[in-house]
Amino acid sequence: xxxxxxxxxxxxxxxxxxxxxxxxxxxxxxxxxxxxxxxxxxxxxxxxxxxxxxxxxxxxxxxxxxxxxxxxxxxxxxxxxxxxxxxxxxxxxxxxxxxxxxxxxxxxxxxxxxxxxxxxxxxxxxxxxxxxxxxxxxxxxxxxxxxx
Ligand SMILES: NC(=O)c1ccc[n+]([C@@H]2O[C@H](COP(=O)([O-])OP(=O)(O)OC[C@H]3O[C@@H](n4cnc5c(N)ncnc54)[C@H](OP(=O)(O)O)[C@@H]3O)[C@@H](O)[C@H]2O)c1
Numbered sequence: 001x002x003x004x005x006x007x008x009x010x011x012x013x014x015x016x017x018x019x020x021x022x023x024x025x026x027x028x029x030x031x032x033x034x035x036x037x038x039x040x041x042x043x044x045x046x047x048x049x050x051x052x053x054x055x056x057x058x059x060x061x062x063x064x065x066x067x068x069x070x071x072x073x074x075x076x077x078x079x080x081x082x083x084x085x086x087x088x089x090x091x092x093x094x095x096x097x098x099x100x101x102x103x104x105x106x107x108x109x110x111x112x113x114x115x116x117x118x119x120x121x122x123x124x125x126x127x128x129x130x131x132x133x134x135x136x137x138x139x140x141x142x143x144x145x146x147x148x
Pocket of ligand 1 (some may be wrong): 015063064111113
């Protein structure tokens, strides 16, 4: 980004993986994948972006989840990673008091493909009229990101 555009106005940390299962249902590889994607990458990308975003007085946007507040047992580790992002936001807001705005979005259910698979609410041959997924429209979350 810096090489191509010479500046960075904002970083949106949205990517995540949600492995459904209690902690004991996951193997070591699954634990590493969820932690690396959902927290380590968020912290590391933010570390790399911050000096550039300070220069433009820009924005860091974190998409976490309401599960940060109310962990759901079938998504135990995923919930913990969303809580860790919530903690990082609190720390960054204290650290970046001058030039960077740190935003956090904590959606409830969002009607994405992932939720449809994770919840079993995907239409099947047996249940052709099942909702693709419950939850708020992804476009509403995208609009919140845009407003940051
Ligand atoms: N869906 C919900 O109910 C819900 C509720 C609250 C919060 N959220 C949060 O919303 C955000 C988006 O979730 P979603 O529901 O939209 O999930 P999703 O449909 O599975 O999308 C996840 C996104 O993350 C990307 N991604 C995953 N692993 C990656 C990696 N290693 N490197 C780069 N990109 C990677 C995926 O890219 P590819 O498509 O290329 O794999 C995909 O674009 C997450 O932070 C999640 O915690 C979702």
